[in-house]
Amino acid sequence: MSDIAEVTEKLQPQAEVAFPKVPFFEGPELPCRFEGEVYNCVIRGTIPKEVDGTYYRCMPDALWAPQYEDDVFINGDGAIDAIRIHDGHADFKQKYVRTSKFVIERAARQAVFGKYRNRYTDDPRVKHEIHSTANTHIIFFEKQLLALKEDSPPYAMDPDTLETKAKSQPLLGAYDFHGQYTAPTFTAHPKIDASNGEMMTMGYEARGDGTTDVAYYLFSKEGKKLEECWFKAPYIGMMHDMATTDKWVVFIVPPLQAQSLENLKAGSKHFSWAEDKPLTFGILPRYNPKPEDIRWFTYKNAFYGHTGNAFDGEDGCVYLDAPLTYFNKFWFFPPAGQDPITAPSGKPPAGDAVQSHYVRWKFDPNATDPHVEPVELVNADGEMPKVDDRFVGKPYNTLFLAMHDPTKDNGPVGGVYNAIAKCDVNTGKLVHWSAGDHTAIHEVAFIPRKPDSPEADGFLVTIANRRDTKLSCILILDAQKLAEGPVAIIELPFRLRNVIHGSWVPYTELPSDKDLCDMSGVTDRIRRVYAGKPVTFPKFAA
Template identity: 70%
Template sequence: MGAAYRVASELALQPEVDYPNSPFFLGPEAPCRFEAEVFNCVVRGEIPKQIDGTYYRCMPDHLWAPLYDDDVFINGDGAIDAVRIKDGHADFKQKFVRTERFTIERAARRAVFGKYRNRYTDDIRVKHKIHSTANTHVIYFEKQLLALKEDSLPYAMNPDTLETKGVYDFHGQYTSPTFTAHPKIDPHTGELITMGYEAKGDMTTDVAYFLFDKTGKKLEECWINTPYVGMMHDMAATDKWIVFILTPLAGVPLDLLKQGHKHFAWDENKPLTFGILPRRDAKPQDVKWFHYKNAFYGHSGNAFDGEDGCVYLDSPLTYMNKFWFFPPIGEDMHRAKSAQRPMRDPVSHYVRWKFDPNATDLYVEPEELVNVNGEMPKVDPRYETKPYNFVFLAMTDPEAEEAPAGGIYNAIAKCNINDGTYEYWSAGINIALHEVAFVPRFPEAPEADGYLISVVNRHDKLLTDIVILDTADMAKGPVAIIELPFRLRNGIHGSWVDQEDLPGEDFVKP
């Protein structure tokens, strides 16, 4: 061992950056803690000239060691990545969202906010401040980015400079303190469909639904109540209906929250639950709740209205608690049986749910569409809210003898939902692949014909790439690889924005 390394290993870290000895904070997931700008990234291969726009991505990154060693990665500060692609070249920016939490902790040079969604563990001086880390998703609406975290309102950002503009409340029209991580923007009308859960405070069953037109004018607001308190990470929308998804990651009793418990705990006695509500002229009494058995729902693929008057929702379905870090009350997150792979059922598959607004039997069974162990579904956005034929999934390579690094996904699949077939590209066992963005080959291209963009974490060399795949030949692998000279952590969600929709400012202005 070299002298310099030996000395460094013997010196204690300063407390504010002494991170827990946990997989959430070690190795490829060690905090990055930087902002960056790379002009003219190194590119291997050739970026198709048709790709003209920006891929935005959200990454949780703890700037400071958490106050509690059992805190989770989804409590990290939100860093927004932007990859501007034009004329076969790529430029990169990363900047933290200047949330109220970010600015307070930066001034203090340490963490003062407590556990994920538990204000009772905060420093008493900040418990009533805005809790958002703005770290889960980033979308484009009203010529600005909205960085999202479902416990608070969005933060608006400049799409070129990534400067934070401030909290966005739809010009004073949004009346809930919470906002979903997955609002839907109807590509056919430009309307934004959204909701907030626990909308009257911690562990309340209140949900607020909103519809805004493309200029940000409020068209609908309706408050409903759920059968129980639980995580409602995603939602879905059709032309006529809204679908709410209530996952049995149940909110813990308020007295446990006040004692410092994590906000959610898997409840094996609660069903996966769905609510449908008319998209327009909705009234609280119009909501209808359907239920399935105990299972995990992460993200929606697509939803549409059937000619039979029923509502159809397609999604991955998982038969274990994928958010293992929220175990049942009283159980250890590393040993809980609820997070173990099932012995008989598939771990996960892509399924279709059917909800009949006139049904009297409210139990629903899903129909399998594609037998793959995958998540982070993405459809051609031109077909959102409409019948469609293809979905893209991040998945586990079904032919790999070894699991991917860290138990995350290492392949990307293009799936035909009509016959269950799929083709995919596998990146190998030391690679972590993430959610994709889809770019059509040209505006009138057939469905799912175009390019996929995904961030790839190279665990083998602790660096990060951005890959571009041609959907016409998935198995061939990337047609271009954009290399970054540093490592990024696992991200969560992101959005592609065409250049013609951006405000036209200079992304690479000196």
Template identity: 75%
Template sequence: MPDIAECAANLTAQPEVDFPDTPFFTGAEAPCRFEAEVYNCVVRGTIPPEIDGTYYRCMPDWSWAPLYEDDVFINGDGAIDAVRIKDGHADFKQKYVRTAKFAIERAARQAVYGKYRNRYTDDPRVQHEVHSTANTHVIYFENQLLALKEDSKPYAMDPNSLETRGLYNFNGQYTAPTFTAHPKIDPDNGELITMGYEAGGDATNDVAYYLFDKNGRKLEECWFKTPYVGMMHDMAATKNWVLFILPPLEARSLDDLKKGNKHFAWSETQRLTFGILPRRNPKPEDIRWFHYDNAFYGHTGNAFEGDDGCIYLDAPLTYHNKFWFFPPAGEDAFTHSSGKPRNDGQPESHYVRWKFDPKATDSRVEPTELINLDGEMPKLDERFVTKQYNTLFLAVHDRNAKYGPVGGVYNTMARCNVNTGEYKYWSAGEHTALHEVAFIPRAPDAPEADGYLITIANRRDTSLTSILILNATDIEKGPIAIIELPFRLRNGIHGSWVRKEFENTTVKPALL
């Protein structure tokens, strides 16, 4: 007589939920496919009473088996996590963003949208629908959440209920069809600095820059062209400038997309390219382009202006394609050398500084190393965005670990001094994947980086997920509080801490 395990192994899942047997869809990354609410989560340790607000996070999750097995993990439906913390207690809520894709596929009870950012692989009946999965980042602006995916406009959500309000175009002021996953909010005046690339349509080199005041009123709009079409995933801003980053993840042509190819392919010949544009009163002819070698840029740390009139941009720099799942055209993602570290003596990656002189006659730029760590997902005290700063928080690999973290993601968080290169860190162990951190100031007027870090930990040893809180000034001691969830979540991408109302702060969310 077969037991339950044998019976289950002999029965095939229904086609619409029969997920591919690949690392993107199995084990710790198997789709979760649920919405949840946990009131008064189990907390180990003590949550400091001054922590009062909500941590929001985006998680790409697959409601339905993909139409194509070679689709990438970042094409899952956006599920927003909210961790509400008050008086030492924590409540958890997770809800899918009701995008057009989510609603249509739920009604169909199967996937009808095709590959990541390739409408030509869709069911023809939805090729002209909005493609957003709203799964990359979530920010707070204009008393609402904006769930972001860079191929479409934002989806607005209620910050308390997580109910979807719908696509948001800033009351008709934002006309571009795309919107970055990484807008910047000026901590001094609340202005939102943003852009959309491929703004003229798929595979076009049009970029639309926008500036909004804290009340959502458009202050600036400027459209310009890039030297080539690439994945402009992040951007940066200073008091007077906006910076655009163009890594050599090149968009395929419309003909290639119509043949069913992935939207992006790593180019081994294009150069990492940077553009600078005046933040105010910009014109298309004002854009200046600078170039480096063929290298990867994922996420911005910070940018600021020096007393010398130059613009400085800090970020991790990687000397191979860290988005290996977009290999060169026609190559295998799992085996091609472009997705693997080089053996020429260079570091795999490090945190560097770029200098841009608006008056320079030479467009070539070279990086200066700040921190010798292989890491990504840089975060800082966001009160210092657009300004000179001292402290960076970075997701890294534990240098002393015998093996890399399970799942190929980061398992260590570091606190780094960008002026000295010194750092301290805490490792969660080889069985745990840590996600991007968010910084929580101890008080509105606390010194830079004086506060707490919050992040998600996916524990492979227990097959459960926890939310960790660390003292940012004593990171080596590990979590001071662990908020336990009675289930597993998948790897997320980005998130934001939104603090309960404080006097003299720009963002004043009305949380229950």
């Protein structure tokens, strides 16, 4: 007689949910495919009273098996998590963004859209639909959430219900800043200046797939367009992130080059790693920009993923800090020299080739030589850099990184990060806390202890995926005592997929005091009568 394990192995899942047997779709990375909520999560320890707000995070969590086995995991459907922390309690909710893709494929009960950013691999019926999965980042702007994916405008969501705000079909929920944003693409990493609430953003391939056009926009905190400037990039690269200072915006063109139209029509992936292209930077005035104002700088072939911070120097130069790697960290996009149709995705090499170093770039607007060389700030193998949001675009001292435990020779299970580092960018010194070999640590969000606290004085919040228990939890750490580990752990009774990016929103900035979870039947009277601790049996009997 066969037991359940043997029977399960023998019976194959239905084709529409039979995910490929590849690392990004099996084991701890198997899509979760659920929506739900947990009211009053189990908390270990005590949540500091200053931690009062909601941590939103975004992840690609494919609902349907991809039509093509070599499709990349970043094409998964966007699922948004919200962890609302208030009065020492924590509630959790997860909901998918109702993109056009999500709605259509839910009706079809299978994948209808094709490969990541390749319309030629789609079902012809979705030819004119927005292809975004809204799965990369979630930010708070104009009292609403914006779910971001760089191949389309954002999707607006309610911060309490996580409902997608429908605008009109077929642009279900697509947010165009009240008709002011006309580019078809929008970065996953706009920058918000905490001093005035302005948002700097951009879209690349801004006149359609395969174009070198870039569109820069500046919006006031009320959502009014203040600046718009279109210009040409030197080549079509995956301009995933950007940076801002008080006076400048910085555009980064890494050598992940878009495939030719001919290759896309033949079914290739959207990007490939071009070993003959330099890592390229452009600086443009933040205010009153014109296309002819942009200055381009180049380095040798190298990978740039995410921005740490940028600022204006007293010498009139622009400084940009970020991790640097001499290998394509998005190795699921193959080298350009291989056949773009039949070649499998590249794989990360062993050894130091994939090591990251946190470096600083200097751009002189008046320089005659476009070549730039970085200076190492911190020798740390990490990514997902974060700073105190109040110092974005300003001179700063402290950096937070997700990283590999520097005391171990090998990375954790699955090759993901398992430690958090706090780095002094002036001295290069760092302190870290490691979650252990069987836990994956995600990007952190910083929470100031008080609105006027000094830089980096506050708390960190992040998600941890425990491979030993196959469960996820939310960690809260004191940034001033990072090496001591979490002061509180919020437990979840299930596993979440690895996150990409997220944001912390203070409770005072939320548009209402509504509950995150379903409170059907709970009236004001019930809240009033049953507030406080319950009466114990002995007291009741007396």
